[in-house]
Amino acid sequence: xxxxxxxxxxxxxxxxxxxxxxxxxxxxxxxxxxxxxxxxxxxxxxxxxxxxxxxxxxxxxxxxxxxxxxxxxxxxxxxxxxxxxxxxxxxxxxxxxxxxxxxxxxxxxxxxxxxxxxxxxxxxxxxxxxxxxxxxxxxxxxxxxxxxxxxxxxxxxxxxxxxxxxxxxxxxxxxxxxxxxxxxxxxxxxxxxxxxxxxxxxxxxxxxxxxxxxxxxxxxxxxxxxxxxxxxxxxxxxxxxxxxxxxxxxxxxxxxxxxxxxxxxxxxxxxxxxxxxxxxxxxxxxxxxxxxxxxxxxxxxxxxxxxxxxxxxxxxxxxxxxxxxxxxxxxxxxxxxxxxxxxxxxxxxxxxxxxxxxx
Numbered sequence: 093x094x095x096x097x098x099x100x101x102x103x104x105x106x107x108x109x110x111x112x113x114x115x116x117x118x119x120x121x122x123x124x125x126x127x128x129x130x131x132x133x134x135x136x137x138x139x140x141x142x143x144x145x146x147x148x149x150x151x152x153x154x155x156x157x158x159x160x161x162x163x164x165x166x167x168x169x170x171x172x173x174x175x176x177x178x179x180x181x182x183x184x185x186x187x188x189x190x191x192x193x194x195x196x197x198x199x200x201x202x203x204x205x206x207x208x209x210x211x212x213x214x215x216x217x218x219x220x221x222x223x224x225x226x227x228x229x230x231x232x233x234x235x236x237x238x239x240x241x242x243x244x245x246x247x248x249x250x251x252x253x254x255x256x257x258x259x260x261x262x263x264x265x266x267x268x269x270x271x272x273x274x275x276x277x278x279x280x281x282x283x284x285x286x287x288x289x290x291x292x293x294x295x296x297x298x299x300x301x302x303x304x305x306x307x308x309x310x311x312x313x314x315x316x317x318x319x320x321x322x323x324x325x326x327x328x329x330x331x332x333x334x335x336x337x338x339x340x341x342x343x344x345x346x347x348x349x350x351x352x353x354x355x356x357x358x359x360x361x362x363x364x365x366x367x368x369x370x371x372x373x374x375x376x377x378x379x380x381x382x383x384x385x386x387x388x389x390x391x392x393x394x395x396x397x398x399x400x401x402x403x404x405x406x407x408x409x410x411x412x413x414x415x416x417x418x419x420x421x422x423x424x425x426x427x428x429x430x431x432x433x434x435x436x437x438x439x440x441x442x443x444x445x446x447x448x449x450x451x
Contacts, residue, residue, distance in 0.1 A: 098120055103167060104164075119223065122223045123146065138193050142167070151175060161341060196222050200232045200233070200236065205269045208266075211264045222237070222257075224253065229254065243258060289385065301444075311333070313327045315327065316381065327381060346363055428447055
């Protein structure tokens with residue numbers, strides 16, 4: 093084990109006096125279990141490490157770390173002192189792994205996608221060890237592991253966390269992801285990778301937002317938190333001369349948005365795999381279109397929306413504006429007014445509100 097304490101792991105983005113810790117009891121359980129195993133000469137794959145607790149705890153061994161999350165990617169880089177660079181595409185997995193360590197994701201389609209990929213990188217001696225906080229552990233997790241990997245067993249719960257064990261007993265599976273989904277109002281189907289919100293249908297908020305995409309003299313438009321890129325596709329249809337930017341924290345979202353945009357247009361969007369739009373060029377955008385998420389993994393709150401709004405303000409040109417959709421009770425009108433000094437309601441229905449704010 094690495095000599096660094098798990099309590100040294102910091103969350104990303106780095107914040108002064110951040111009371112949220114960068115690891116959980118499931119990380120601790122996995123590391124305690126691995127400390128009892130002889131790992132000399134073993135290949136270890138780490139999946140969905142939150143901020144680097146597993147990676148840093150095992151980086152003296154032969155490890156590969158995979159994450160779809162930019163926030164986790166940056167956290168792992170920081171906490172490992174740049175010694176470990178995670179991969180962010182499941183297709184980049186190589187060879188056979190003796191141990192696969194995984195924090196179980198919230199999204200069960202993403203878990204299924206991961207497990208199907210693992211069937212190509214495990215042999216009968218390979219072990220899967222999953223960690224999860226009990227309150228977030230869905231029964232479907234066991235079903236999927238049993239289906240694709242092998243019979244599961246569990247540890248006792250410790251500090252509200254539990255481990256799931258399975259040895260590889262199955263065969264290689266043909267992957268069912270990404271999926272092609274037909275969307276109302278679009279001639280061509282959309283390609284949705286597994287770790288997308290509402291990946292199997294068009295959610296009602298996006299459906300309402302699509303009815304209110306502006307048309308105007310826009311040169312640069314950002315689809316912020318783009319998911320499969322459908323908002324950017326509609327914005328391009330309405331504003332043929334505009335340059336479309338896509339930004340998302342999920343690498344699979346960036347892949348989906350890119351494929352879907354290029355399936356509709358004979359040109360390439362500008363891509364930003366990043367946290368909100370923290371690295372975006374300043375004073376460069378005419379329009380930002382945003383349907384903010386209200387959770388990051390299992391952490392729920394409005395902190396992502398607030399950061400998106402602040403980053404948008406920095407990146408918009410003078411006179412540019414942001415258009416946001418959200419559940420009416422979330423109070424985005426007041427939050428935008430606090431940042432921009434103004435806001436106005438564009439449209440509402442019985443659940444959602446669309447709000448503009450101009451720089």
